[in-house]
Amino acid sequence: MRDLLFEEACAKRKELRSHQVKAVQMIRQSLAQGHQSVVCQMPTGAGKTVIASNIIEKAQAKSNSVIFTAPSVSLIDQTVEAFEGQGITDIGVMQANHPRTDRLAKVQVASVQTLARRDIPQAAMVIVDECHLRAKVIEELMVDRPDVFFVGLSATPWSKGMGLLWQDMVTPCTISDLIDQGYLSQFRVFAPDIPDLSAVKTVAGDYNEAQTAEVMEGKALMASVVETWLAKGENRPTLLFGVNCAHAKQLAEAFQCAGVATAYCDAYTDSVERELIKRRFVAGDVKIACSVRTLTTGVDWPVSCIIDAAPTKSIMLHVQKIGRGLRVNEGTEDLLVLDHAGNSLRLGLVTDIRRDELDKTPPGQKQVSERKEKLPKECANCAALHKGLKCPYCGHKRKPIAGVETVDGELIELTSAKAKNEQATKAEKQLFYSMALWMAGQRGYKQGWAANLYRGKFQVWPRGLSDIATPADQAFLNYEKSRRIAYAKRKGA
Ligand SMILES: [Zn+2]
Structure with a gap:
């Protein structure tokens, strides 16, 4: 036996x-x-x-x-x-x-x-x-x-x-080796927000937690986290990192209010409950698992989107967090990182961070972090982070003029959908338009509404497409909702 x-x-x-x-x-x-x-x-x-x-x-x-x-x-x-x-x-x-x-x-x-x-x-x-x-x-x-x-x-x-x-x-x-060999997932990072942490003090080498939470709990930032995921998250199984329990729970609630099923999980969640949440997550009954930094080790969930809302100065924490989403899962082509914390801009892309030697700082002395990584910058067209002159996602070329890609609020535009849209196949465009037509029918809108929604997404009118309506899927519903939130925000402002 x-x-x-x-x-x-x-x-x-x-x-x-x-x-x-x-x-x-x-x-x-x-x-x-x-x-x-x-x-x-x-x-x-x-x-x-x-x-x-x-x-x-x-x-x-x-x-x-x-x-x-x-x-x-x-x-x-x-x-x-x-x-x-x-x-x-x-x-x-x-x-x-x-x-x-x-x-x-x-x-x-x-x-x-x-x-x-x-x-x-x-x-x-x-x-x-x-x-x-x-x-x-x-x-x-x-x-x-x-x-x-x-x-x-x-x-x-x-x-x-x-x-x-x-x-x-x-x-x-x-990480790069394993991505090249197909053992880890490709990833794209977008920086929809760059929080202003200039007033936040540093404690033991990292941002003061309470002060950071205060910044990240700002109304506009909270709304942006929800809106960005609805617009770009493609309804992917998502792991969210908040600054602390209270912040992560607030974000979980904000998503619930937008009709997205979420769960909250941290180091104090017992193993039985954790297993239950995992099962609901794998089954798709929970779309976003909200957590704090403590979830960064030892959890093995099929994640294909990470929402990072927890600014850190620690490259260890940064790499551990993104690492949670780099496993290759069936059915997802890559990992999408929505970085609302400014971490990738400040610390670098995880493929660029490496150390060749162990740190030898004696006790009592301050660790001097030698930064060797070239930091990525945001593409002015699609908000994806990359290092070269030409954006690998949308083909946009940086103008070598100082100031164009500076880190300020100006570039925080929700245009990043464009990166994928330029690569969208005709079948994908047709599907989007068909779903828009279906929704127009359901709501009693005119056909022009569907064309407008299409134009908002693809920057062109739906020419040469058929008028067949197809019931909308969740990713479409999310996208459409994000447009309504954005519209309401513009009107309010
Ligand atoms: Zn781009």
């Missing part, structure tokens, strides 16, 4: 992809060179459990014990499951009353919280997931056990002073 189970598990086993083979090789090479600890810098979605499994397997072949640590208890079960899927069987879980407790097992999976309260078993190697979080228990262990190998895994191992403890860092692949 056990053999059969084992075979089944092996049948599902994922073969290592080339960047994963490279990761294992680079880690082993670093340790073979005499390093006692090495950090593997790898994007979210690169398959770190597959890599960890392979390392564990190699250790097991030499009868060596391994401890794998996760940053939170909620990640333990999915980690064990992933290891089993890769054919690793001798696993024990270090957690009070866990059914998988097995002190003799060669592989121990533990959360850092549990580890802090226990006698830590002997092991030849400790694999530390999300090592940028710098758990105290791990770092003490690194000092106490100089004979043990430590392997750290993180997409963003850029915490202050990490290089004083970890001896080496390897980077087997970058």
